[in-house]
Amino acid sequence: MSDNTQDIIKEAAAAAAMSGSLFSTFDIIMLVILFGAAVWWLYSSRKENKKDDLLLSKYSIQPAGSIQVTENSFIKKLQSSGRSLVVFYGSQTGTGEEFAGRLAKEGIRYKMKGMVADPEECDMEELTKLKDIPNSLAVFCVATYGEGDPTDNAMDFYEWLKNGEPDLTGLNYAVFGLGNKTYEHYNAVAIYMDKRMEELGATRVYECGLVLKMTLSHGKTNFGLQFVKNSILKVLEKKN
Numbered sequence: 001m002s003d004n005t006q007d008i009i010k011e012a013a014a015a016a017a018m019s020g021s022l023f024s025t026f027d028i029i030m031l032v033i034l035f036g037a038a039v040w041w042l043y044s045s046r047k048e049n050k051k052d053d054l055l056l057s058k059y060s061i062q063p064a065g066s067i068q069v070t071e072n073s074f075i076k077k078l079q080s081s082g083r084s085l086v087v088f089y090g091s092q093t094g095t096g097e098e099f100a101g102r103l104a105k106e107g108i109r110y111k112m113k114g115m116v117a118d119p120e121e122c123d124m125e126e127l128t129k130l131k132d133i134p135n136s137l138a139v140f141c142v143a144t145y146g147e148g149d150p151t152d153n154a155m156d157f158y159e160w161l162k163n164g165e166p167d168l169t170g171l172n173y174a175v176f177g178l179g180n181k182t183y184e185h186y187n188a189v190a191i192y193m194d195k196r197m198e199e200l201g202a203t204r205v206y207e208c209g210l211v212l213k214m215t216l217s218h219g220k221t222n223f224g225l226q227f228v229k230n231s232i233l234k235v236l237e238k239k240n
């Protein structure tokens with residue numbers, strides 16, 4: 001406790017003793033101290049939150065390993081880390097995001113290092129340039145919601161595909177959909193993206209993979225890993 005605080009307490013106690021109401025004055029002092037502590041705690045926890053927000057905003061593209069990235073160019077990141085597989089996810093509650101991580105990691109088994117990326121945090125127009133990286137592959141691991149709508153983080157990308165006319169010639173891609181058959185628009189986003197990218201000139205290297213009632217169960221993970229393996233092998237086959 002600082003000298004100042006001690007003086008204040010002593011003075012208050014003396015004053016209270018003189019007036020014969022020590023207990024209530026002491027109470028007031030304790031309240032002042034508690035209030036000060038609460039203000040200090042609120043202030044320091046806000047500072048911590050701000051620090052976390054800053055870190056999160058910097059690290060938006062997450063390579064499958066432990067490296068983290070601070071910019072929106074996924075092409076640059078792929079090039080600088082010797083990767084050629086990028087797995088974009090459209091995810092609301094995390095299943096697709098986690099699954100995308102597993103798919104990206106699988107690439108290394110086939111000598112195609114991968115990274116995971118959030119389309120909302122990437123310059124998706126760069127898809128037109130992905131072909132400049134030899135034997136590259138973009139996998140889209142996307143969930144469907146509502147009336148066949150994309151997730152929030154895939155919305156801009158979806159609109160860009162739908163309303164724009166980008167030339168995706170030369171882009172190798174494969175779409176993996178997460179959905180649930182109990183909904184009317186089963187896997188509508190994945191099905192649409194798969195069809196639309198082909199219309200825009202991209203090369204579908206592997207048939208759209210759809211999972212119903214997606215969970216991260218062993219069987220479904222295996223299905224996803226098989227899907228990525230087959231997609232990669234198709235890209236490598238094309239090369240030969």
Ligand SMILES: Cc1cc2nc3c(=O)[nH]c(=O)nc-3n(C[C@H](O)[C@H](O)[C@H](O)COP(=O)(O)O)c2cc1C
Pocket residue numbers: 090091092093094095096097143144145146147148149151178179180181183184185186187188213214215
């Ligand atoms: C409110 C709600 C709406 C959904 N709508 C659809 C839908 O229209 N079509 C579909 O195939 N799946 C639908 N699903 C299933 C999700 O796409 C599926 O659970 C998916 O794995 C979620 O992935 P995420 O955790 O990455 O967001 C819906 C799920 C919820 C909770």
